[in-house]
Structures are given as structure tokens and as C-alpha cells.
Amino acid sequence: MLSPSLSRVSSLATFLFAHRRHALAAILCLASLPALADVTLQRGPPPPRFEDPHTAPKGEFWVPGYWQWKDGRYDWVDGHFEAKRPGMRYTPPHWEETGAHEWTLRDGKWDATGWGPGTVHEIRAPKSSPATR
Known part of the structure; x- marks a missing residue:
């Protein structure tokens, strides 16, 4: 056995x-x-490219493009529309200055709704307390 x-x-x-x-x-x-992992470099990315997303289709939002590090150089990844997820916020991939002359690419991710830059907010009516029912 x-x-x-x-x-x-x-x-x-x-x-x-x-x-x-x-x-x-x-x-x-x-x-x-695409496998995005945290990449740390000694120089920051070029300025973002101009993109004209027009109007997002209903239920979607625009995720801006960003520079990724590929084959020893910066390579532009075009922005795209992403479907909204109720109760969630999306933080797009972005470069963060993590030290003196040090930049790290952070992967895009979904999190529970909260306030902050790069987010899609779902506004909901506050829950009523037992005393107000």
C-alpha cells in the first residue's frame, strides 16, 4: 500500500x-x-509617454503605461483598459525611489478599497447602526 x-x-x-x-x-x-518582479536600478526611468485613452467603456478604467526594464534597457508598456472590481482598488505598476539614486519597479496589484493615489474607488452608503433602523 x-x-x-x-x-x-x-x-x-x-x-x-x-x-x-x-x-x-x-x-x-x-x-x-509578463513576469513582473521587483527590479531595482541605479537610475530612474524616462518620463512617461503621453497616452490618450479617450473615454473608458462602462465598467472599465484606464491603467497608464509604464517603463519596464527589459534586455538591459527601458522598454515602454502601453496603457490599457481594466475591468473594475467592486470593493477593490488597483495600483498600477510604477517606479518608486527606494534609496539614493535607486529606483524599484513595483508590480501592479489589486487591494481592498482604500483611499490613495492610483486607485479606483467604490463609493457605498454607510451601514446604518442598529439604533437608526
Whole structure:
């Protein structure tokens, strides 16, 4: 009889073999995503490029473009529209001065709603207290 951990590995291997087309498709999709990791450099990025996003479609907002570090040089990534997520805010990728002559690229991310720069705010009516009901 196989140990529980060996049994799980065997089950996973059987599943992946049986669904190898789906597993391969998932791996290829993940590999095609841009991998943003914190990158720290000794010089800041060039000024942002002008982009004209026009009007965002209903339920979407504009994420501005930014400079990424690629192949030893700055490479512009165009802005795009992103779907709003109720109760969430999005902070786009951005460069942050993290030391004297040191800049770090921070990845874009979604967080619970809060106030601050680079956010999409969902305004909700305050919850009524039991005394006011």
C-alpha cells in the first residue's frame, strides 16, 4: 500500500497524464504572461509617454503605461483598459525611489478599497447602526 503522500503524487501524475492537453495549455498561458518582479536600478526611468485613452467603456478604467526594464534597457508598456472590481482598488505598476539614486519597479496589484493615489474607488452608503433602523 502506498503512503498518503506517495498516493497524492501518483494521483496528480495520473491526472496530469490524462489531462495533458489541458495541463500543457495552462502552462503555455502562464508562460506567456509578463513576469513582473521587483527590479531595482541605479537610475530612474524616462518620463512617461503621453497616452490618450479617450473615454473608458462602462465598467472599465484606464491603467497608464509604464517603463519596464527589459534586455538591459527601458522598454515602454502601453496603457490599457481594466475591468473594475467592486470593493477593490488597483495600483498600477510604477517606479518608486527606494534609496539614493535607486529606483524599484513595483508590480501592479489589486487591494481592498482604500483611499490613495492610483486607485479606483467604490463609493457605498454607510451601514446604518442598529439604533437608526
